[in-house]
Amino acid sequence: MRHTLEETRSAFIEKIGLKAQADGLPRIAGRVLGLLIWDGTAVSFASLADQLMVSRGSISSATRILLERRLIKRIAKAGERQDFFQLSDAPYVSMMEATKISLDNAKDEIDATLNDIPDAQTEIKARVAAYADFYGKMSKAVDGILTDMRS
Amino acid sequence: MRHTLEETRSAFIEKIGLKAQADGLPRIAGRVLGLLIWDGTAVSFASLADQLMVSRGSISSATRILLERRLIKRIAKAGERQDFFQLSDAPYVSMMEATKISLDNAKDEIDATLNDIPDAQTEIKARVAAYADFYGKMSKAVDGILTDMRS
DNA sequence: CATATCGTTCAATACATACTGAACAAACCA
DNA sequence: TGGTTTGTTCAGTATGTATTGAACGATATG
Incomplete structure (x- = not known):
């Protein structure tokens, strides 16, 4: 294999970020979407900011946009104070x-x-x-x- | 009638300008396209700059983009040194x-x-x-x- | 209650790029 | 040939907006 799975994942996330930008969405919104498409699981607010190396403010803004478009859903976990986000069922x-x-x-x-x-x-x-x-x-x-x- | 034809024309040209912007094209390119859709006839380079109140540089750039996409065509007129532009046949x-x-x-x-x-x-x-x-x-x-x- | 953590907001900044306008080469004209 | 007109180029500027990061209210925790 030419690339590790992790490299492919990063490249995919960046691709979706660029595509979002071309569609008039903030790049970070696209990167969040790409990450959630790839992972499939529920990812915490802090983890998104951490993995994508962007401010919490940007995550707040990006997730709001994606939620409005019904591309992702917000999830509450028992015993967890953080918000989690997951790809919606029919994105x-x-x-x-x-x-x-x-x-x-x-x-x-x-x-x-x-x-x-x-x-x-x-x-x-x-x-x-x-x-x-x-x-x-x-x-x-x-x-x-x-x-x-x-x- | 609520608006004069001229007002409707200007409004249409601006609408297409905004739509172009949403599609990632320069706004002026959209306005040129809108003007040529409306008029239908061949319009001179200088007339475009004059009517849209933008620099010749912007017209040069906008027409190049529209020509590349085959949305308009460049026309030479006998005895005229200026370039003329017209909506293409199948835009x-x-x-x-x-x-x-x-x-x-x-x-x-x-x-x-x-x-x-x-x-x-x-x-x-x-x-x-x-x-x-x-x-x-x-x-x-x-x-x-x-x-x-x-x- | 005091403290910590959470997500949101918004003013300030960074950034990308549309647009201008002067300089330019080419083509035409007198 | 010298002077105009033409469209293009490109460095500089203007403009819109994405992003940051500090301040904030809300909520949980101890």
């Missing part, structure tokens, strides 16, 4: 749902513009409508996947 | 292609990690594979739309 469904909401919002905004264009402006309207349709098609496709995953 | 196909390429890249990176995980690590491997599958499904869906659009 990829949640990702798709977030993607769909984002696409729908984009379409809604363009549709709003469309409503402001007088019918006489047929060509402008056609071009803007084609743009809205782009998001509509994407949203529909994502919705199809979601339906499949749930069945 | 939304190009958008989908860019989306697909991005999804495929993400999947490839995760697959690379997957190959580094020993088979004995069944659970880790399953979680990472599920993540790769997320991108695989999305890519396949986008590809389906592309096939439809081309037929």
Whole structure:
């Protein structure tokens, strides 16, 4: 084997961090997600800050974002004062749902513009409508996947 | 009508600017794209800088990015020294292609990690594979739309 | 009760990068 | 040929936001 498992784990965590950044999320949020995908188990708040070598404030912020998106869940352990976090049960469904909401919002905004264009402006309207349709098609496709995953 | 056509146009251009920003593109690139979607005609380099009230350097950079993504085309006009730019013929196909390429890249990176995980690590491997599958499904869906659009 | 530990908040900082504008080369013009 | 106009480049600046770390309230512990 070229790399140790530990090296592969670190590389994976960093990859997800970069991907999160590309998606407009804080990099640390992506690294937390990557760590929890890899480990699968419940990891303590302090352990996250320790392993990722970032401040507790960053962990607080990152976990809040991931919780909002339903990508992770907060867990209480008996006899433990710390919070624990674990990958949620259906993280990829949640990702798709977030993607769909984002696409729908984009379409809604363009549709709003469309409503402001007088019918006489047929060509402008056609071009803007084609743009809205782009998001509509994407949203529909994502919705199809979601339906499949749930069945 | 609540807004003049000109106001609707400006609002649309700004919307696309913000959307570009959310997609990791420079805001000005989005505004150029929005303007060209709206107008449909060939617009000169100087006119873009003038209308959007930005530097020529920014127009140079924005148009380069949009040209690379095949969202717009550069046009030469007889007797005109300036460059002109116009919305490309199939801009939304190009958008989908860019989306697909991005999804495929993400999947490839995760697959690379997957190959580094020993088979004995069944659970880790399953979680990472599920993540790769997320991108695989999305890519396949986008590809389906592309096939439809081309037929 | 006093002390310790926990997660959150927020002002200050670090950081990445979009944008500007001057310098430049190339192409055109007089 | 000298002077304009054109688009590009790139060093410097501006801008947005991620991250830190100290202060804080809440809660457990002894």
